[in-house]
Amino acid sequence: MADTAQPKPMDAHVSATRRDFLQIAATAVTGIGAAIAAWPLIDSMNAARDTLAAGAPLDVDLSHLQPGQQIIVLWRSKPIFVVNRTAPDLKTLQEPTVLDRLRDPDSTVLQQPAYAQNWHRSIKPEYLVLVGICTHLGCIPEFTPQPGGTLGPDWPGGYFCPCHGSRYDLSGRVFQGVPAPYNLPVPPYNFISNTVIRIGENPAGSTFDLNEIEQL
Amino acid sequence: MSKPVLWLACLALLALGAAPVRAQEAAPIPKASWSFSGPFGTFDRAAAQRGFQVYEEVCSHCHSMNLLHYGDLVGIGYTEDEVKAIAATKQVTDGPNDQGEMYQRPGRPSDAFVAPFPNEKAARAALNGALPPDLSLIIKARADSSPIKGLSGGADYVYALLQGFKEPPAGFKMSANMNYNIYFPGNQIAMPQPLAGEDVKYADGTKATLPQEAHDVATFLTWASEPTMEERKFTGAKVLIFLLVMTGILYAAKRQIWADVH
Amino acid sequence: MSAPANQSQSKIVRWIDHRLPVFTFMQHELYDYPTPRNLSYWWNFGSLSGIMLVIMIVTGIFLAMQYTPNATMAFDSVERIMRDVNFGWLMRYIHMNGASFFFMVVYIHLFRGLYYGSYKEPRELLWMLGVIILLLMMATAFMGYVLPWGQMSFWGATVITNLFSALPVIGPKIVAWLWGGFAVGNPTLNRFFSLHYLLPFVIVGVVGLHLIALHQHGSNNPLGIDRKGPQDSIPFHPYYTIKDMFGLGVFLIIYAAFVFYMPNALGDTQNYVQANPLQTPPEIVPEWYFLPFYAILRSVPDILFIPAKLAGVLCLFGAIGVLFFLPWLDTSRVRSARFRPVYKWVFWLLVIDVLVLGYVGANRPEGWFIVAGRIATLYYFIHFIILFPVIGWLERPLPLPTSISAAVTRKGGARLAGASTPMEKP
Numbered sequence: 001m002a003d004t005a006q007p008k009p010m011d012a013h014v015s016a017t018r019r020d021f022l023q024i025a026a027t028a029v030t031g032i033g034a035a036i037a038a039w040p041l042i043d044s045m046n047a048a049r050d051t052l053a054a055g056a057p058l059d060v061d062l063s064h065l066q067p068g069q070q071i072i073v074l075w076r077s078k079p080i081f082v083v084n085r086t087a088p089d090l091k092t093l094q095e096p097t098v099l100d101r102l103r104d105p106d107s108t109v110l111q112q113p114a115y116a117q118n119w120h121r122s123i124k125p126e127y128l129v130l131v132g133i134c135t136h137l138g139c140i141p142e143f144t145p146q147p148g149g150t151l152g153p154d155w156p157g158g159y160f161c162p163c164h165g166s167r168y169d170l171s172g173r174v175f176q177g178v179p180a181p182y183n184l185p186v187p188p189y190n191f192i193s194n195t196v197i198r199i200g201e202n203p204a205g206s207t208f209d210l211n212e213i214e215q216l
Numbered sequence: 217m218s219k220p221v222l223w224l225a226c227l228a229l230l231a232l233g234a235a236p237v238r239a240q241e242a243a244p245i246p247k248a249s250w251s252f253s254g255p256f257g258t259f260d261r262a263a264a265q266r267g268f269q270v271y272e273e274v275c276s277h278c279h280s281m282n283l284l285h286y287g288d289l290v291g292i293g294y295t296e297d298e299v300k301a302i303a304a305t306k307q308v309t310d311g312p313n314d315q316g317e318m319y320q321r322p323g324r325p326s327d328a329f330v331a332p333f334p335n336e337k338a339a340r341a342a343l344n345g346a347l348p349p350d351l352s353l354i355i356k357a358r359a360d361s362s363p364i365k366g367l368s369g370g371a372d373y374v375y376a377l378l379q380g381f382k383e384p385p386a387g388f389k390m391s392a393n394m395n396y397n398i399y400f401p402g403n404q405i406a407m408p409q410p411l412a413g414e415d416v417k418y419a420d421g422t423k424a425t426l427p428q429e430a431h432d433v434a435t436f437l438t439w440a441s442e443p444t445m446e447e448r449k450f451t452g453a454k455v456l457i458f459l460l461v462m463t464g465i466l467y468a469a470k471r472q473i474w475a476d477v478h
Numbered sequence: 479m480s481a482p483a484n485q486s487q488s489k490i491v492r493w494i495d496h497r498l499p500v501f502t503f504m505q506h507e508l509y510d511y512p513t514p515r516n517l518s519y520w521w522n523f524g525s526l527s528g529i530m531l532v533i534m535i536v537t538g539i540f541l542a543m544q545y546t547p548n549a550t551m552a553f554d555s556v557e558r559i560m561r562d563v564n565f566g567w568l569m570r571y572i573h574m575n576g577a578s579f580f581f582m583v584v585y586i587h588l589f590r591g592l593y594y595g596s597y598k599e600p601r602e603l604l605w606m607l608g609v610i611i612l613l614l615m616m617a618t619a620f621m622g623y624v625l626p627w628g629q630m631s632f633w634g635a636t637v638i639t640n641l642f643s644a645l646p647v648i649g650p651k652i653v654a655w656l657w658g659g660f661a662v663g664n665p666t667l668n669r670f671f672s673l674h675y676l677l678p679f680v681i682v683g684v685v686g687l688h689l690i691a692l693h694q695h696g697s698n699n700p701l702g703i704d705r706k707g708p709q710d711s712i713p714f715h716p717y718y719t720i721k722d723m724f725g726l727g728v729f730l731i732i733y734a735a736f737v738f739y740m741p742n743a744l745g746d747t748q749n750y751v752q753a754n755p756l757q758t759p760p761e762i763v764p765e766w767y768f769l770p771f772y773a774i775l776r777s778v779p780d781i782l783f784i785p786a787k788l789a790g791v792l793c794l795f796g797a798i799g800v801l802f803f804l805p806w807l808d809t810s811r812v813r814s815a816r817f818r819p820v821y822k823w824v825f826w827l828l829v830i831d832v833l834v835l836g837y838v839g840a841n842r843p844e845g846w847f848i849v850a851g852r853i854a855t856l857y858y859f860i861h862f863i864i865l866f867p868v869i870g871w872l873e874r875p876l877p878l879p880t881s882i883s884a885a886v887t888r889k890g891g892a893r894l895a896g897a898s899t900p901m902e903k904p
Contacts (some may be wrong), residue, residue, distance in 0.1 A: 452738025
């Protein structure tokens with residue numbers, strides 16, 4: 001400390017603790033201020049009000065959806081598959097030979113609301129609603145409902161993801177031996193009439209948020 | 217006065233005195249009283265809702281408010297359900313549908329306020345070439361009568377303007393399709409007098425005199441110009457208190473550390 | 479205080495410092511760095527400027543995450559920030575008022591330098607780097623103001639870019655090149671956004687050079703005399719770190735008062751109207767920190783064979799350019815105005831002159847504003863080009879104290895000069 005001027009003699013012990021307290025207080029209050037100042041900047045990166053408002057529920061009219069046909073709509077910027085499954089499709093979903101090849105045939109992992117935790121993973125068996133994002137690395141799986149074909153003679157019909165070869169059945173349940181770990185998620189949805197579903201809204205008495213699932 | 221204070225006063229003069237002198241014959245804008253004035257001001261929600269009613273029933277026939285969405289109305293005290301109901305009364309253009317056509321559907325909270333005209337040219341065609349300005353920021357854009365360009369300056373202007381329609385004085389030459397207003401710069405405004413009192417029947421039963429309507433719509437428009445004003449002032453109080461405490465502690469620490477030098 | 483970093487207790491500190499001497503650097507340049515013991519609060523404004531630069535960059539980066547630099551969407555994207563983005567209104571108002579406070583702080587810092595002779599030997603380059611920083615700040619602020627795409631953004635951009643058309647022969651080509659089109663438009667906005675993001679980091683670089691130059695010889699001080707030895711200095715830490723922090727606290731209180739309670743006081747209400755290329759607003763006024771230069775630009779009439787427009791542009795750049803030459807224009811051998819009885823008052827004439835220029839710049843160029851503007855512009859150049867050298871030659875400075883510590887300790891802390899010591903060269 002050769003550069004400092006001569007300090008006046010003082011009671012070293014008392015002033016040392018008082019000086020420490022003030023300096024600690026000064027440092028602490030400045031640090032708190034800096035942390036408080038950082039929060040608005042970080043929070044500004046969270047979804048803005050208009051972004052959240054745009055995530056409002058979406059109504060889909062099913063009256064023109066033919067049996068065996070799939071449409072894709074966007075809800076919260078995610079592709080949503082809506083399928084009108086035929087009777088043969090629904091029979092295949094319950095066959096033991098298919099169920100044996102699935103990783104999670106009973107949908108025990110939380111990838112769907114309680115009202116879709118069944119073999120058809122939906123409210124009404126004919127209509128399937130899925131989030132069309134492969135649980136492996138996020139590609140959109142292709143709708144391949146026809147059995148057999150290029151996917152092999154024991155392909156029962158379902159989804160095939162072109163990126164890394166993951167396969168799902170016509171309820172979105174993932175097969176064993178493929179890269180994807182989980183069944184395709186089911187979003188919250190509700191029949192507001194016999195032919196119109198509202199994606200993003202639960203039936204009365206249920207609560208389910210897509211953020212609750214294991215993994216998108 | 218000490219030198220540093222003189223210094224800072226000079227700089228303040230330079231900064232704040234920069235308001236340009238406008239050459240205008242318009243009368244000076246009288247000051248009115250507003251619930252949102254001052255550092256502790258808040259929006260009178262009842263007045264803002266009445267003002268919204270005036271906007272809806274009168275002003276919205278010519279003036280758009282493109283920056284507002286129906287969902288924002290919760291900010292003046294409407295519930296989510298009331299907001300959904302208000303939005304649902306509007307017809308909003310959406311589309312294209314699967315046939316490739318645009319169609320009308322009932323509004324949702326996420327929709328922007330429906331504009332009276334689809335574009336500028338349509339507005340001018342319908343209104344003798346005049347373009348009614350969008351009202352989303354009108355209060356901030358007209359705030360010059362306040363020395364700090366605060367919201368009350370703009371509200372004073374709108375409040376005065378709406379009550380400023382008079383007969384032109386003898387000898388004053390009016391241009392075609394213009395109206396005389398004592399507060400508008402140049403005294404000639406394309407907008408005909410929009411309010412005369414009793415133009416709406418207030419849902420809460422308040423008597424709809426002209427000053428009442430003008431005051432309420434100015435309150436609504438002020439909220440629309442800056443919906444975050446209350447958050448701003450409230451956060452400001454917390455920040456200033458913290459800064460005062462922090463600066464006090466730092467000052468004490470400074471004196472302590474410098475004691476052996478002085 | 480703390481031991482040198484290479485003898486630090488912490489093994490981690492020693493490991494890092496041996497490979498990249500950041501801790502030794504901090505120790506030397508921040509902690510031990512000898513600083514005159516008599517600095518007044520006018521010396522806080524350098525660190526305040528640095529902090530404002532950081533605040534502007536940080537808020538600017540987060541604003542840029544939400545802003546859209548397209549002419550059809552820019553205005554609405556700013557209003558989206560104000561209404562929908564979490565704390566968007568806060569970041570915008572901090573950034574908007576921050577520009578004003580940044581200039582306020584830098585102008586005070588600059589005038590401090592003028593008063594105390596901080597631009598004189600050996601700090602000429604330090605000063606010139608500061609002028610470069612000021613120029614870069616002006617360019618950055620100008621382009622930043624265009625981004626919200628309000629009426630003032632658009633028309634201010636039109637007026638200022640049109641300045642370059644005054645240059646003979648190549649002028650109009652340069653203007654069209656700046657615009658990227660036939661007028662200020664979307665290409666202009668996009669490139670201004672890119673450059674507005676870039677220039678602050680160039681400023682950071684020049685500030686780095688500014689600080690290196692500063693540390694070569696250390697700070698000037700109110701007496702304007704060199705440090706003679708250790709008795710004249712105190713280490714920067716903790717004395718000036720705490721003093722700077724306290725000054726920052728006071729400054730933030732004033733800044734917060736504007737941001738939270740009068741956020742639009744320093745702005746132009748016309749900029750809350752979206753840009754309309756077909757309608758010029760009744761007054762085109764730049765932000766207050768440009769007003770003196772704006773006044774100079776408009777005041778200059780035809781000079782000899784140079785048309786008024788070109789003369790105005792040359793005087794505008796000359797007004798800043800003349801600052802570069804101050805170290806040589808000033809012939810006084812004494813630094814601080816405290817010991818310069820004539821210059822001390824003439825300095826205040828400059829302050830008044832700049833305020834007059836600012837007031838003239840805010841108003842229409844008519845009536846007595848034109849006369850006042852011309853006189854004030856003339857005085858501005860006379861002050862630097864004529865008065866600086868002449869006063870330096872003719873003035874009899876007061877006797878300087880023998881040393882800083884002598885001046886400080888003799889009167890028990892009061893910062894007065896010792897009267898009877900012989901005059902010393904600074």
